[in-house]
Amino acid sequence: MSSQTPRKPDYWVTPKGLAARVDAIAHNFVWGSFNETLLLAAGSQIAIDQEAYTWDTQGDEKVCDVCDGNEADGPYTQDMVPDFPGHVNCRCMLSVSPESIGEAT
Numbered sequence: 001m002s003s004q005t006p007r008k009p010d011y012w013v014t015p016k017g018l019a020a021r022v023d024a025i026a027h028n029f030v031w032g033s034f035n036e037t038l039l040l041a042a043g044s045q046i047a048i049d050q051e052a053y054t055w056d057t058q059g060d061e062k063v064c065d066v067c068d069g070n071e072a073d074g075p076y077t078q079d080m081v082p083d084f085p086g087h088v089n090c091r092c093m094l095s096v097s098p099e100s101i102g103e104a105t
Helices: 017-045 066-072
Strands: 053-055 092-097
Touching: 017 092, 053 066
Parallel strands: none
Antiparallel strands: 053 092
16 A cells, blocks of 8 residues: 555646636637737738837736837837737737828838
8 A cells, every 4th residue: 555645636627727728718819819900900001111010018027028028129010020929818919109000002
């Protein structure tokens, strides 16, 4: 007879873990869809080579290095915008400078 401690269940298969996973997927889908829609809508109004897109973080201590770098490296042309979202539960948003709207060639 063994006196080993029973293994803990994998967090991601527990109800709490599954709920966290579903929440993260939904969060990424909603924010990713919002930002893809922005790119599509603005793309017809902004010249393809214009640096009009910015990556905006929440500006707090929870911002990760990836998103900090994406914000610092902007503005971007439409073709150079980093993949969004930057990671699971990314809180960033893409934005377009208002003065660039309507300058498509």
